[in-house]
Amino acid sequence: xxxxxxxxxxxxxxxxxxxxxxxIEERLDKMVNKFKVPKEExxxxxxxxxxxxxxxxxxxxYPSRSEGLKQISELSTDGEWVNLKAKVVQLWENTHESIxxxxxxxxxxxxxxxxxxxxxxxxxxxxxxxxxxxxxxVKEWSGKFQVNLNKSSSIERLAEDxxxxxxxxxxxxxxxxxxxxxxxVSELNADGQxxxxKAKVVQLWENSHESIxxxxxxxxxxxxxxxxxxxxxxxxxxxxxxxxxxxxxxTNEWNGKFQVDLNKSSSIExxxxxxxVGTSTTTFTGAMVDIQSGSGLIKRCPECNRALTKGACMxxxxxxxxxxxxxxxxxxDGITTQDAxxxxxxxxxxxxxxxxxxxxxxxxxxxxxxxxxxxxxxxVGKYYTISGTRLDRYLLVDSIxxxxxxxxxxxxxxxxxxxxx
Amino acid sequence: xxxxxxxxxxxxxAQEFRESDLxxxxxxxxxxxxxxxTPTGARVNRMFIVGTLVEKEDIGSDSxxxxxxxxxxxxSFMIYAGQYQPEAAQVLAECETPAFVSIVxxxxxxxxxxxxxxxxxxxxxxxxxxxxxxxxWVADTAKRTLERxxxxxxxxxxTAKAREHYDPDPKRYYSMVSQALRSLKETF
Numbered sequence: 001x002x003x004x005x006x007x008x009x010x011x012x013x014x015x016x017x018x019x020x021x022x023x024i025e026e027r028l029d030k031m032v033n034k035f036k037v038p039k040e041e042x043x044x045x046x047x048x049x050x051x052x053x054x055x056x057x058x059x060x061x062y063p064s065r066s067e068g069l070k071q072i073s074e075l076s077t078d079g080e081w082v083n084l085k086a087k088v089v090q091l092w093e094n095t096h097e098s099i100x101x102x103x104x105x106x107x108x109x110x111x112x113x114x115x116x117x118x119x120x121x122x123x124x125x126x127x128x129x130x131x132x133x134x135x136x137x138v139k140e141w142s143g144k145f146q147v148n149l150n151k152s153s154s155i156e157r158l159a160e161d162x163x164x165x166x167x168x169x170x171x172x173x174x175x176x177x178x179x180x181x182x183x184x185v186s187e188l189n190a191d192g193q194x195x196x197x198k199a200k201v202v203q204l205w206e207n208s209h210e211s212i213x214x215x216x217x218x219x220x221x222x223x224x225x226x227x228x229x230x231x232x233x234x235x236x237x238x239x240x241x242x243x244x245x246x247x248x249x250x251t252n253e254w255n256g257k258f259q260v261d262l263n264k265s266s267s268i269e270x271x272x273x274x275x276x277v278g279t280s281t282t283t284f285t286g287a288m289v290d291i292q293s294g295s296g297l298i299k300r301c302p303e304c305n306r307a308l309t310k311g312a313c314m315x316x317x318x319x320x321x322x323x324x325x326x327x328x329x330x331x332x333d334g335i336t337t338q339d340a341x342x343x344x345x346x347x348x349x350x351x352x353x354x355x356x357x358x359x360x361x362x363x364x365x366x367x368x369x370x371x372x373x374x375x376x377x378x379x380v381g382k383y384y385t386i387s388g389t390r391l392d393r394y395l396l397v398d399s400i401x402x403x404x405x406x407x408x409x410x411x412x413x414x415x416x417x418x419x420x421x
Numbered sequence: 422x423x424x425x426x427x428x429x430x431x432x433x434x435a436q437e438f439r440e441s442d443l444x445x446x447x448x449x450x451x452x453x454x455x456x457x458x459t460p461t462g463a464r465v466n467r468m469f470i471v472g473t474l475v476e477k478e479d480i481g482s483d484s485x486x487x488x489x490x491x492x493x494x495x496x497s498f499m500i501y502a503g504q505y506q507p508e509a510a511q512v513l514a515e516c517e518t519p520a521f522v523s524i525v526x527x528x529x530x531x532x533x534x535x536x537x538x539x540x541x542x543x544x545x546x547x548x549x550x551x552x553x554x555x556x557x558w559v560a561d562t563a564k565r566t567l568e569r570x571x572x573x574x575x576x577x578x579x580t581a582k583a584r585e586h587y588d589p590d591p592k593r594y595y596s597m598v599s600q601a602l603r604s605l606k607e608t609f
Contacts, residue, residue: 287430287469289467290525332429333561334430337426377548380525380546380548381469381522381524381525381554382550382554383557406553417567418598418602419595421591421595
């Protein structure tokens with residue numbers, strides 16, 4: 001209250017009129033506390049009251065509309081106070097209690113994000129309406145500009161329309177009325193990308209939180225990605241096995257992995273098409289430098305297929321396990337390491353050791369460990385190219401090939417590189 | 422173990438390894454890894470070698486302690502395996518010489534009474550391999566060494582440290598690489 005009063009006092013001083021802060025505050029207080037007038041409205045009415053009192057034309061107090069008005073494309077100075085005439089292009093999900101409204105406003109020249117703080121106590125603005133935003137401050141955050149509406153700002157609703165169509169196009173990457181760029185799942189590899197994706201629902205997971213409406217995996221021919229559909233997005237439910245066009249979804253990085261969020265700005269359109277869901281294949285060439293414990297001849301739980309430790313399943317306790325072959329290998333190319341899991345069929349093919357042979361070998365030696373020893377002897381210390389799908393830090397190997405020939409062309413290139421200096 | 426990443430097995434030729442004598446610890450923590458910094462700026466906590474095991478000898482008195490000499494086109498690596506490297510020691514005990522072997526191991530240094538630093542390798546594993554794998558290793562190691570030489574002027578922490586300590590002549594290492602690669606040509 002005091003701040004607003006001082007603000008008004010200062011503004012009147014600029015016009016050569018001194019109004020005691022106490023007078024302003026008294027009047028303001030009466031409006032707000034006695035007559036329950038919202039602060040912004042009270043402020044305006046107090047100003048108008050004193051304008052009348054001192055016979056100052058309104059135009060003199062309020063900066064003329066064209067003067068002092070900035071265009072959104074001109075906003076490029078952090079900390080600059082500006083007045084804007086802009087249309088509310090989009091209102092976003094509010095993520096924090098200290099924020100009253102957040103979204104995009106635009107004029108003919110551009111679109112910019114705005115944040116209206118709760119403590120600004122400004123009236124709510126509506127989608128598609130044009131307003132005069134006074135005393136808003138330009139902020140830069142990681143290279144991008146936005147405007148903040150705070151206590152010193154004011155909002156005036158205008159009865160005119162603004163064409164933001166042209167600038168919406170320019171803002172396509174951060175969405176807007178036009179659709180975000182269409183991407184393949186494998187291309188979703190940056191945080192905060194607004195995209196549209198055509199994908200099939202591969203899996204729906206158990207929902208762990210009431211603020212989440214649905215969570216699971218979606219995929220296209222290039223791979224799969226986790227999605228979260230927020231309850232507040234109020235989007236229709238999607239079904240496993242069906243394909244959809246997901247418009248205006250935003251990517252999100254967590255712990256080095258990407259996912260997409262479906263929020264209020266997103267839309268879902270069901271498409272009548274069965275999509276092939278591919279898995280993105282990763283290839284790695286290097287030396288196998290280790291085979292880790294838990295490899296070789298192992299037993300799995302008949303219930304849940306987990307590998308047993310000391311004959312017991314973590315979930316089901318002591319069970320009669322089923323034999324399997326598995327190799328947890330560490331590949332290393334001198335720059336990075338890659339953990340790889342090789343399943344039975346691929347392991348049999350590369351080691352030449354079948355599951356039956358392995359069981360017999362272990363029975364002869366009265367020790368399962370001999371299978372691991374045998375595998376190490378065959379595999380470790382040699383060069384391979386592996387390819388498969390990535391799962392966390394592992395590469396699930398679909399194929400493994402030993403490098404057998406030194407490529408003569410590459411050798412000549414290396415010699416040239418070494419002798420060019 | 423959060424934040425644990427396995428140390429990459431670096432590729433370094435015997436000549437460069439022999440000329441290395443700068444070790445340091447990454448941090449003050451008692452579990453902080455030790456590194457050997459080579460003249461071209463490889464930061465070695467683990468290494469991968471494929472070469473020819475030409476000599477082996479049990480030099481232990483009470484228990485077995487194996488010493489082996491492994492040759493690459495530029496020189497030789499000394500390897501030592503005792504009771505704490507049982508798998509590697511067993512392979513050394515059983516294999517014949519000469520043999521192509523691949524070794525994954527940790528670099529180790531020893532300072533003599535005269536102040537000379539001798540480098541050797543403490544193997545985590547040794548396996549007998551074929552000649553093809555050895556040729557692939559020579560090309561692989563040449564490639565990685567060239568990459569280090571190329572980045573030598575970029576002035577990362579490691580290369581800066583290596584420059585200051587060794588003041589190496591890059592030309593020597595380029596010619597080491599070319600000699601190693603040329604040796605592959607001769608075998609065809």
